[in-house]
Amino acid sequence: MKINPNNFIWSIVNLLRKAEIELPEDVKSALIRAETIEENQVAKSQLQAILKNIELAKNHGIPMCQDTGIMIFFVELGTEFHPGFDLEAAIKEAVILATAEIPLRPNAVNPLTRQNSGDNTGIGIPDINWKLVPGNQLKITAAPKGAGSENMSALHMFNPKEIEHIPNFVLETVVNAGGMPCPPLMIGVGIGGSFDAAARLAKEALLEPLYTPMNSFEEEILEAVNALGIGCMGLGGSITALAVHVKTAYCHTASLPVAINIQCWANRHASVVFGGEE
Numbered sequence: 378m379k380i381n382p383n384n385f386i387w388s389i390v391n392l393l394r395k396a397e398i399e400l401p402e403d404v405k406s407a408l409i410r411a412e413t414i415e416e417n418q419v420a421k422s423q424l425q426a427i428l429k430n431i432e433l434a435k436n437h438g439i440p441m442c443q444d445t446g447i448m449i450f451f452v453e454l455g456t457e458f459h460p461g462f463d464l465e466a467a468i469k470e471a472v473i474l475a476t477a478e479i480p481l482r483p484n485a486v487n488p489l490t491r492q493n494s495g496d497n498t499g500i501g502i503p504d505i506n507w508k509l510v511p512g513n514q515l516k517i518t519a520a521p522k523g524a525g526s527e528n529m530s531a532l533h534m535f536n537p538k539e540i541e542h543i544p545n546f547v548l549e550t551v552v553n554a555g556g557m558p559c560p561p562l563m564i565g566v567g568i569g570g571s572f573d574a575a576a577r578l579a580k581e582a583l584l585e586p587l588y589t590p591m592n593s594f595e596e597e598i599l600e601a602v603n604a605l606g607i608g609c610m611g612l613g614g615s616i617t618a619l620a621v622h623v624k625t626a627y628c629h630t631a632s633l634p635v636a637i638n639i640q641c642w643a644n645r646h647a648s649v650v651f652g653g654e655e
């Protein structure tokens with residue numbers, strides 16, 4: 378399957394535009410539901426402000442938050458999909474264009490000198506996660522991530538016999554975060570794999586649709602998180618998180634890596650699919 382590189386680049390610019398401006402329906406619905414059931418009046422007013430913010434961003438075509446995030450992509454590349462050009466270079470080009478066009482805040486800096494590239498690119502950025510899948514389609518998900526919630530994330534290499542400490546690790550991470558990651562949160566938990574794989578699992582868990590039923594382990598953690606009373610924007614209330622999603626992978630018999638990726642209410646992501654027909 379061949380695609381025009383220029384059309385591809387503009388599709389990715391538009392994908393980023395959608396991700397930055399329009400919150401996915403499942404996230405929006407969960408926020409609407411939270412506003413309906415929250416009884417704390419301060420938290421309720423904050424949820425109303427968030428919903429108004431979402432509406433204004435969509436109506437005016439502007440990003441929903443001033444922190445437009447660091448550019449992260451998840452790519453599922455069909456083994457029979459052959460675009461005929463350098464996909465990675467094209468995605469990078471799209472990020473540069475999107476930064477100027479949407480516009481996006483230039484957030485990418487050298488980690489040591491703190492020098493800003495000015496266009497949201499640099500070594501390792503955009504962060505593109507490749508997965509080879511069967512078939513002749515290419516699916517790209519853009520998931521820009523703000524620093525406020527990313528900075529509150531955590532990873533710990535547990536001793537395997539400490540498995541029952543995992544829920545407490547989530548609670549401690551949420552308590553330490555307080556209002557800083559702009560709750561209500563979505564909490565991605567990665568258990569297993571290796572040091573880095575656990576973090577990737579936690580991030581992937583944030584892409585799970587919020588209508589995906591939680592298992593009893595996830596439900597129990599969510600209930601405990603909401604019992605903390607941190608509430609919307611940390612101002613108190615019964616809804617600190619909207620969902621907890623856990624993803625697992627087999628790990629070394631002597632290891633138990635656990636990563637927690639905290640996501641603010643602005644759980645931005647959007648996907649596009651290329652190809653698929655003969």
Ligand code: SF4
Nearest residue numbers: 442523525526559641
């Ligand atoms: S944590 Fe989320 S909502 Fe808060 S400033 Fe950062 S990106 Fe925006």
